Amino acid sequence: MSYQTTQQFYSRRRSNLSSGWNRNQNTVSFVSAVKLGPVSHTVLVALMLTVLGIVYLTQATRATAYDYEAQKIDSQIAELETKKTDLEIENARLTALESVKSGDVAKAMTKPASTDYVR
């Protein structure tokens, strides 16, 4: 048996363009046996919108929950700042000259008997 080689290529597929299909195209399309009427379509769209709405509400609620958390933290910050202010005032009062003068250490101090100055 012998083969004859040629320089020309012939596709085995039919190259009749008028047939409606071409190379690498699916030649078969799936058509569902289940037919959806307009009511079913409407219901499905409504369902999808409902799901989207629920998703939105979930996110919004979650954000609001963070707001409450933030508010709680803000309150704590305000409370701590108030305490800090009170402590700063207390510190200032304790280190005020009048407080220092009336302290035990100051009371125990005595005046020097004599003072010499460097000339």
Added chain:
Amino acid sequence: MELSLQKGSRSRILAGLLLLAIAIFIGRLFYLQIIQHEEYVKLAAAEQIKPLTIPAQRGEIYALDGNAPVPLVQNQPIYTLFADPAVVTEPDRVLTVVREVAGGNLRPKIDELLERKNTRYQILGTKLSRKQAELIKKENLSGIGFQEVSQRVYPEGKLAAQTLGFVNDEGVGQYGVESALNDRLVGHDGLLKSVTDVSGVPLTIGDKNINEPAKNGDNIVLTIDRNIQSYVERTLASKVKSLGADTGSVIVMNPQNGDIMAMANFPTFNPEKFNSVKNSALFNNNVISRPYEPGSVMKTFAMAIGLDKGVIQPNSTYINTDSIKVEDRVIQNLWRGETGKITMQTGLNYSLNTSVVTVAQLLGDGKNVDRKARDTIYNYLYDKFHLGQITGVELAGEQPGVIIPPTEVEGNAVRYSNMTFGQGMNLTMLQVAAGFCSLINGGTYHPPTVIAGTLSDGGIFTGAEEKGSQENVISPSSAKKIHSMIRKARKAFYAGNDIPGYDIGGKTGTSQTLKPEGGYNDDETIATYLGYGGNSTPKYVIMVETSGKDKYLEGNKHALPIFTDISNWLIEYLRIDPKG
């Protein structure tokens, strides 16, 4: 087969009615949502979005302790306790709790206030502390609430009260720094505009939220040194009484930069209890707001002018006859007996009026205080030493005083002769002390200031911008000469109690007061002492003034001891090395 409703059937009518109803709904919705859109958006926003003011915190005021800022005025949150009588369910329990926790802060007859069920807001107590508020909150009393407000507190008590001023019940600064720098201290309130829930909690939903943070007021650091201020106040309070005066004022300045290190008046007041002060004159800072005739301390200025114009030297001589004629008036010396040929230095030592009137005459034609002399004196006093005008110190209530210019009829030779020894002019202590600084610092006028800088909330200090100084108001050589003359004037009679080894100088002043009906009151005088201290460089200038109704007070007896006491203390406090 095509399905269709029969014409005129009930189903067709029903369908038509439904369509009509739907059309009405759509029409109504269109009206509400499209045409009335803006209106309903506004209503919804008004209901849901609440603007909340974020109050700015008023700036605090600090003094210096050496170089470290220490608080003089702070803010403390306090609480107003209120009740909604319509909501209070347990009035007896409310009364028991609030009386136990905040008995001293309650208004009288709060039981009657709680019975006013037709009202919704009754203040039961004010100025509760945070601890008191927390204790009451823990009891979960229905119908009881708190309102937080901020009040000024003064850890150092009365210290520098007249320099600080106070904040009134409307939150506006009054007197002192609080008033002068109110705009800087008050800050800007912030705004939080947000959708809130029913309990007012701001939510992030919505696209019209605004969050502008509050800008707190500046924390001001004063040049006042709290230790110097405290010592000056204590010394003034004790000496004014022991010396027999009624009132007194002291200012301590740094002659090298114009910083006011202390400024005190006696009597004073407690800014925390400003509401209970009966005499509002106590709020005035007499150092800046009570111009007076400073008397013979002004002779130092007259001598400086003469030196700078080259008409005298410290050892220049003149013939003193204890009186000198100016036009139709005869001006006499208070101290008599140093007659004959004497030097200007002797004239200053004995505080002789004739010496400075002679200087004034020499500034003119040598015999008269003519227009040329008067123009020269005015130019120095007003334009160079900035006397008789606002200094621009950052304190409310500063008075300009008066120096009558020679262009006016009253600016005649007699007045200008009197001005050389401190009469016929009204000056504040601040003006005189600031001008005096330029005499002994080499001739530079530094505008006086009480502002050292600002302190950020994080505690970072930023220095204040320097005010423009005026150099060579008198030449350095003239400044050196007058500096020496002032030193010798003190050394002549009054340096006995000075710490040895330091450069201390000064001049006394005793000025008669003016009678309401005109003329001078010989029985009521004001005592003044103006001097400096330091080593090779003057470190401080102190001006002291004491006065009393119907009291004859002299500079050397009733002001000088206060100067000496403060001066000796300052040498130790500032750790000034003795002269090399």
